[in-house]
Amino acid sequence: MIYDIAGLRINIENRCSYTDNFCKAYLSKDQTSPVDLTTRVTMEEFLAEKETSEGFSDGYIENICLYRNICKQIPTLNRLLLHAAILEYDGNGYAFLGRSGTGKSTHTQLWLNYLSKTRMINGDKPILQATDKGFLAYGTPWMGKENLGCNASIPLKGLCFLEQAPENSIRKLIPSEVSARLFAQILLPQDEANAVATLDLVDRLIMYTPAYLLRCNISEEAVQTSFEEMTGLAYETARKNKGE
Amino acid sequence: MKLKKGFVLRVVGGESVVVPVGELSKTFHGMINLNETGAFLWKFFTEEHTVEEGVVALCAEYDVSPEQAEKDVRKFVETLQANGFAE
Numbered sequence: 001m002i003y004d005i006a007g008l009r010i011n012i013e014n015r016c017s018y019t020d021n022f023c024k025a026y027l028s029k030d031q032t033s034p035v036d037l038t039t040r041v042t043m044e045e046f047l048a049e050k051e052t053s054e055g056f057s058d059g060y061i062e063n064i065c066l067y068r069n070i071c072k073q074i075p076t077l078n079r080l081l082l083h084a085a086i087l088e089y090d091g092n093g094y095a096f097l098g099r100s101g102t103g104k105s106t107h108t109q110l111w112l113n114y115l116s117k118t119r120m121i122n123g124d125k126p127i128l129q130a131t132d133k134g135f136l137a138y139g140t141p142w143m144g145k146e147n148l149g150c151n152a153s154i155p156l157k158g159l160c161f162l163e164q165a166p167e168n169s170i171r172k173l174i175p176s177e178v179s180a181r182l183f184a185q186i187l188l189p190q191d192e193a194n195a196v197a198t199l200d201l202v203d204r205l206i207m208y209t210p211a212y213l214l215r216c217n218i219s220e221e222a223v224q225t226s227f228e229e230m231t232g233l234a235y236e237t238a239r240k241n242k243g244e
Numbered sequence: 245m246k247l248k249k250g251f252v253l254r255v256v257g258g259e260s261v262v263v264p265v266g267e268l269s270k271t272f273h274g275m276i277n278l279n280e281t282g283a284f285l286w287k288f289f290t291e292e293h294t295v296e297e298g299v300v301a302l303c304a305e306y307d308v309s310p311e312q313a314e315k316d317v318r319k320f321v322e323t324l325q326a327n328g329f330a331e
Contacts (some may be wrong), residue, residue: 176257176258178257179256182257191265192252195269196252199252199256203254203255203257
């Protein structure tokens with residue numbers, strides 16, 4: 001079936017029905033026009049994934065492989081998979097990144113709890129598109145264990161790398177600090193055209209998007225710290241009223 | 245000395261990085277970060293050259309003594325060979 005994902009027409013040739021249901025919110029109304037890419041999973045890829053994901057259904061495993069294959073083909077189409085959570089605040093997108101266990105979902109949940117006009121675009125694996133005005137972040141069907149996200153796109157205004165700390169602090173990162181951290185959160189395809197395109201997209205992402213290192217605890221002050229630095233707005237104007 | 249085919253060098257965030265692609269990416273994983281002279285020598289040794297030619301090229305490009313240049317080029321070439329990056 002053909003799906004509209006990250007502004008592309010993607011033909012997914014799945015064998016298991018798992019993916020039909022998983023991607024149904026992205027099913028294209030137009031099943032006949034040409035597509036941007038086609039993806040399927042080879043037996044070799046399936047078996048390799050099955051070894052590392054023991055105990056999961058065949059449909060789940062095929063579904064993981066399908067997304068990986070999509071993401072390896074999209075850099076030449078100006079798009080990049082980013083391992084991050086994308087939150088929207090009032091029409092702008094902010095990416096939160098960190099190794100698993102650094103509190104990404106805790107911090108983004110605090111934003112959702114305390115701030116008005118906020119929603120999750122994708123909690124785990126959004127796709128970014130380079131445009132001449134900067135990057136757009138897209139929700140996709142693949143959005144992590146907590147399944148938080150929606151079928152939407154939003155201009156990306158900041159990258160926020162998280163580290164746990166007893167006190168809250170935030171500082172801007174310089175490009176060389178950003179590249180090392182970003183490379184841990186992307187997928188590098190093996191074919192030359194897509195590998196080169198990936199490196200160029202990461203370079204553009206660093207040039208276009210301000211990046212910060214947030215060292216934070218799990219208090220409301222942590223939200224104030226990242227929110228004010230990234231948006232330039234006063235926290236009090238954005239905070240939900242009590243009971244909201 | 246000549247570098248194996250299948251590496252690409254790119255400047256990302258102002259830093260030179262090298263990654264393996266195609267067949268080579270199956271045996272080499274990860275990426276290599278290069279400083280400015282490292283990136284210059286990497287490009288130089290994508291064609292077959294001797295250490296001596298590398299020293300001459302480095303001296304022509306940078307304000308460096310021939311003694312220091314020879315040390316740098318030898319160290320660079322040894323690192324490439326030790327990691328299996330040379331043909």
